[in-house]
Amino acid sequence: MKGIGTFSCPVPASSDETVQLAHGGGGRAMARLMDTVIRPAFDDPELDCRHDGAVLPIGGPVAFTTDSYVVRPLFFPGGNIGTLAVNGTVNDLAMCGARPLYLSVSFILEEGLPIETLRRVAGSMRDAARAAGVRLVTGDTKVVDHGKADGMFVNTTGIGQVLAPAPIGPAHVQADDVVLLSGDIGRHGMAVMAARENLGFETVIESDCAPLVDPVLALVEAGIELHCLRDLTRGGLASALVEIAETAGRSITIEETAISVRPDVGAACELLGLDPLHVANEGRFIAIVAPRDARRALEILRAREATKGAVAIGVAGGGPAGQVSCRGPLGMERVIDMLSGEQLPRIC
């Protein structure tokens, strides 16, 4: 369109289209951003109070965790920084045997970020929070100069009510405990990598990003003797197992053939020289349970969509402390180590 209809005075660009420094300045622009984007998206009565913080009733032992999300790109197949920020913190609470109740959300936005991007991310956060049964009750927004935040960073902090009757953690792992894995591995890391680096694989690998509250609480409610839970984020299955074995002072032996890797994920890993055991997940966890409960726990997990691919992959042993070994397809054992160096930065 050309001609007089498009003539315009050199006024500042509309502040409704992109994030401006003023949106973090505490004035009108910020109030408008809250009123038009954040509060409608999160839609929680606590936020409508416009108080400095949320006032919440909590009884009994509380689980409390925080995480910052700096993933690049902001959107990837199977999720975005918002779904990740909700599910990541929700899952950390679930791994404490807790029902997630409340989240805080802090945005660090880069000047120039399209408001529409923020709207989409906030909308995804609301949907993810609803799916996980958690409320977004307080938050903060800051704006930084262009080029300082790659679009946006998000921090979420979560509070949950601990429902597990006994303490859960690496220190409680005992010899002969069974290691259960909730499904196939490696999808999130490869999804983000393929999206970021434009690798152009023929199939689209989607992130496994999902809340794990339901399957974990089902295990708790069924009275499964849970000794340790761990979601398999950065560093993947291998790093989680090594960290647990080192903290527990136990050995862990796993069967490589029991671990499922989707063919497209496996092929992508092979092409890039990565070991799927080291690739990040955002919707997978291991449960280390008492041997007598292992079969029942597997049945409970397999009955749920998010964990229908659950399998027993190994057992804990008496030592040597901290050693994780893996029996390969030819029946030979090898040592599994944590990822050394960075495999892929900024995947969550």
Add this chain to the structure above:
Amino acid sequence: MKLRDEYRSPDLAHSLAQKIARMVTRPWTLMEVCGGQTHAIVRYGIDRLLPPTVSLVHGPGCPVCVTPVEYVDKAIELALRREIILCSFGDMLRVPGSHGDLLAVKARGADVRVVYSPLDALTIAKANPQREVMFFAVGFETTAPANAMAAYRARQEGLQNFSMLVSHVLVPPALRAILDAPTNHIQGFLAAGHVCTIMGFEEYEPIAAHYHVPIVVTGFEPVDILEGIYLCVRQLEAGRAEVENQYARSVRRAGNLPAQKMMREVFQVRPRRWRGLGDIGESGLGLAETYAELDAERRFGQVDLNDEQSEDCMSGLVLRGERKPTECPAFGGRCTPEHPLGVTMVSTEGACAAYYRYGRLRVESKS
């Protein structure tokens, strides 16, 4: 996937291992040339499936490992210049130069980018016309055609801000150097399947004949490797020394002719310095005269190769197959993938890294 599973079949692998054990009448020492094969051997425990009379030593086929330190230093020096964007495969970033590695200078603000294809570097050059984009081209014959293609396109498109720092190497001259060494004890080779996919295996036939060593072109899956070993030992037991092709599903005798043509168009055979092996005549590739304007060394200054090869670890001996990684006193203690003393611990294809990642169980159980 089905195909790949077949080449990882435990039944096939064990039956090949048994066939080797039944056939062997005396000790044999074989070298697998390629670092990818070394990793598969250690990862799957293939060496432990073999009878003790058949020993495998690990060859120089890790491109990162054999790249002279001076090239790494040059890359670091150039990466620190504000106008330069240095593009490299990820493996090179952690290779220690004389003073630090590319990752460290990246952390200090140098513009170092990991690419998965040399053509990505061209894209970066086009998107940043005001900057100089330099691609660090290392590798064996496997990566040479794609790197040649990048140079070819850059010249065709008249890209003024793209250059390559080239340290390409060739397998056959390295085999000759290993066989010529007075300390050599290698009796047969598993040649690298990927290299031969490009180059074919005609050039190995004179080596097999002259040195009387069997050379078996071998793939990378466990069953491939065991079959390669089987064929090699069978030749040794029969007193034969020929080139055989185990990896026939990928390799033809003449290789990939269009890829070779692209390499010849862009590169010229040159003498090269190998880390661990020293100077080997006609053992590498450099840009041909017609592509000289893309040569980063011409644009930004020559790489000065020092006369002395100082190594603070045994990686040279490991690369020549004269020592196992576990025979190094620093292995697993002072030298780990987190704090590598030498290149063979850095690269994912390095023998020391393979032993560290997969093989420590056996080291610990020995001690």
